[in-house]
Amino acid sequence: xxxxxxxxxxxxxxxxxxxxxxxxxxxxxxxxxxxxxxxxxxxxxxxxxxxxxxxxxxxxxxxxxxxxxxxxxxxxxxxxxxxxxxxxxxxxxxxxxxxxxxxxxxxxxxxxxxxxxxxxxxxxxxxxxxxxxxxxxxxxxxxxxxxxxxxxxxxxxxxxxxxxxxxxxxxxxxxxxxxxxxxxxxxxxxxxxxxxxxxxxxxxxxxxxxxxxxxxxxxxxxxxxxxxxxxxxxxxxxxxxxxxxxxxxxxxxxxxxxxxxxxxxxxxxxxxxxxxxxxxxxxxxxxxxxxxxxxxxxxxxxxxxxxxxxxxxxxxxxxxxxxxxxxxxxxxxxxxxxxxxxxxxxxxxxxxxxxxxxxxxxxxxxxxxxxxxxxxxxxxxxxxxxxxxxxxxxxxxxxxxxxxxxxxxxxxxxxxxxxxxxxxxxxxxxxxxxxxxxxxxxxxxxxxxxxxxxxxxxxxxxxxxxxxxxxxxxxxxxxxxxxxxxxxx
Amino acid sequence: xxxxxxxxxxxxxxxxxxxxxxxxxxxxxxxxxxxxxxxxxxxxxxxxxxxxxxx
Ligand SMILES: Cc1cc2nc3c(=O)[nH]c(=O)nc-3n(C[C@H](O)[C@H](O)[C@H](O)COP(=O)(O)OP(=O)(O)OC[C@H]3O[C@@H](n4cnc5c(N)ncnc54)[C@H](O)[C@@H]3O)c2cc1C
Numbered sequence: 134x135x136x137x138x139x140x141x142x143x144x145x146x147x148x149x150x151x152x153x154x155x156x157x158x159x160x161x162x163x164x165x166x167x168x169x170x171x172x173x174x175x176x177x178x179x180x181x182x183x184x185x186x187x188x189x190x191x192x193x194x195x196x197x198x199x200x201x202x203x204x205x206x207x208x209x210x211x212x213x214x215x216x217x218x219x220x221x222x223x224x225x226x227x228x229x230x231x232x233x234x235x236x237x238x239x240x241x242x243x244x245x246x247x248x249x250x251x252x253x254x255x256x257x258x259x260x261x262x263x264x265x266x267x268x269x270x271x272x273x274x275x276x277x278x279x280x281x282x283x284x285x286x287x288x289x290x291x292x293x294x295x296x297x298x299x300x301x302x303x304x305x306x307x308x309x310x311x312x313x314x315x316x317x318x319x320x321x322x323x324x325x326x327x328x329x330x331x332x333x334x335x336x337x338x339x340x341x342x343x344x345x346x347x348x349x350x351x352x353x354x355x356x357x358x359x360x361x362x363x364x365x366x367x368x369x370x371x372x373x374x375x376x377x378x379x380x381x382x383x384x385x386x387x388x389x390x391x392x393x394x395x396x397x398x399x400x401x402x403x404x405x406x407x408x409x410x411x412x413x414x415x416x417x418x419x420x421x422x423x424x425x426x427x428x429x430x431x432x433x434x435x436x437x438x439x440x441x442x443x444x445x446x447x448x449x450x451x452x453x454x455x456x457x458x459x460x461x462x463x464x465x466x467x468x469x470x471x472x473x474x475x476x477x478x479x480x481x482x483x484x485x486x487x488x489x490x491x492x493x494x495x496x497x498x499x500x501x502x503x504x505x506x507x508x509x510x511x512x513x514x515x516x517x518x519x520x521x522x523x524x525x526x527x528x529x530x531x532x533x534x535x536x537x538x539x540x541x542x543x544x545x546x547x548x549x550x551x552x553x554x555x556x557x558x559x560x561x562x563x564x565x566x567x568x569x570x571x572x573x574x575x576x577x578x579x580x581x582x583x584x585x586x587x588x589x590x591x592x593x594x595x596x597x598x599x600x601x602x603x604x605x606x607x608x609x610x611x612x613x614x615x616x617x618x619x620x621x622x
Numbered sequence: 623x624x625x626x627x628x629x630x631x632x633x634x635x636x637x638x639x640x641x642x643x644x645x646x647x648x649x650x651x652x653x654x655x656x657x658x659x660x661x662x663x664x665x666x667x668x669x670x671x672x673x674x675x676x677x
């Protein structure tokens with residue numbers, strides 16, 4: 134009987150665990166190690182952040198779902214990996230520290246035959262002085278990265294709305310809190326939700342709303358921008374985004390690295406080297422992401438973290454990490470199987486894998502400060518990769534070590550993104566976008582890097598309805614309700 | 623005569639001056655339930671193709 138241990142029960146890990154349990158059946162054991170008691174459909178946190186949904190509507194308890202699926206659930210965080218075992222344990226193992234199940238603080242070594250690292254990002258607030266400490270959000274800004282953060286953001290938003298109703302102007306600053314952030318899409322969706330809510334509350338004219346981001350142009354989204362079909366034209370996402378901002382009266386500051394956050398103001402440095410201060414009454418700034426800081430040890434206890442993980446803390450997989458300068462980057466640099474090159478029984482999926490390089494053009498200020506988005510790994514790719522990795526591991530267990538590994542390259546995979554403002558079925562509106570492939574392939578598509586038949590954008594109620602459908606569909610699927618396997622990632 | 627919304631938006635600042643803005647017809651179509659239902663079906667089908675190409 135083999136044991137597969139999955140670290141992280143988020144979008145990618147939950148997908149990997151539930152499919153592995155289904156495909157392996159009772160003959161083998163699937164273990165999930167994750168510090169959270171609840172699963173969170175993160176994209177809907179945006180609606181929690183503007184009070185349109187409650188935290189309970191975007192989360193559910195993991196324990197009953199794992200019980201139903203026959204998965205061993207350990208509410209704990211992984212601390213380190215011993216891929217060769219130790220002097221006292223012949224099998225590889227992961228050391229975990231409990232965060233619940235009445236064992237908080239206790240540690241345990243969990244042996245494995247295969248391990249899948251799906252630990253997602255560390256929300257690295259501490260990278261910007263004043264934005265927070267380590268992975269803890271600070272006091273001056275809000276975040277929508279977790280359901281709790283989003284609830285707190287909504288309280289702050291309501292306070293601002295109250296002030297505006299009393300005649301006090303408010304300045305809203307939304308975007309990225311560091312020069313090396315990703316996840317611009319989430320901030321993009323949040324700023325338009327705020328704008329929509331302020332209109333609804335009748336205080337839009339009392340608000341100044343500004344976007345701040347590390348993108349070198351509006352609409353980069355960490356993907357180097359995209360050319361998409363809009364109304365019969367193939368249009369750059371720059372024009373598409375600028376149009377959205379201008380239409381809603383939202384100003385923007387781009388190519389910005391936030392270097393310090395204080396109560397009511399941020400310090401920034403721009404790509405042209407200029408520095409300045411921007412005041413705010415309400416700020417939602419996404420933190421940069423890093424790996425969660427897992428360590429790795431050899432059999433003799435030596436520290437082999439550098440062998441297993443990249444310097445940013447993400448796990449090394451079958452990517453081309455020595456691609457060199459931007460001019461040499463190719464779609465084929467991106468990983469296909471997500472197997473660790475040193476230890477064949479280790480895989481990473483979702484945000485936890487180390488990308489070969491960024492996607493956008495690397496940029497820095499004349500002072501040498503890097504200011505460019507890091508690559509997004511959104512929900513759809515995270516789910517697809519989680520499923521492919523689970524498939525590979527199941528085949529390795531059931532067919533033997535020479536089994537063919539399943540592939541899911543982000544250079545051959547699309548992503549759908551729906552940024553929706555408002556929640557009412559006829560009053561909301563959304564920008565629905567799909568991109569194919571996520572990582573541009575300029576050998577196949579020399580002009581845009583993408584297939585413009587499948588890279589498109591559209592604004593309207595239709596996208597808004599899709600967002601509603603996705604919310605219910607993905608929570609239904611994650612709860613393993615009847616027919617869940619038929620719902621695509 | 624009331625000033626059109628796009629006149630106000632284009633003139634807000636230099637950033638907004640060079641972009642494109644939807645006129646009243648484009649905006650009306652965004653919330654026209656019949657048209658949007660058709661778009662809902664079309665976008666869903668297109669997304670399904672993207673999903674199937676990705677697996
Ligand atoms: C506000 C917001 C809105 C978004 N909107 C969209 C959207 O509209 N569409 C879209 O496609 N994507 C969206 N995304 C991105 C999407 O949420 C991510 O791509 C996806 O969650 C990544 O999946 P993951 O499994 O890699 O990481 P996560 O979902 O973050 O899961 C990681 C899991 O690992 C656990 N973990 C952490 N440390 C440890 C440890 N030491 N040991 C064990 N477990 C650990 C965490 O608790 C978590 O459960 C959004 C993201 C945000 C923040």
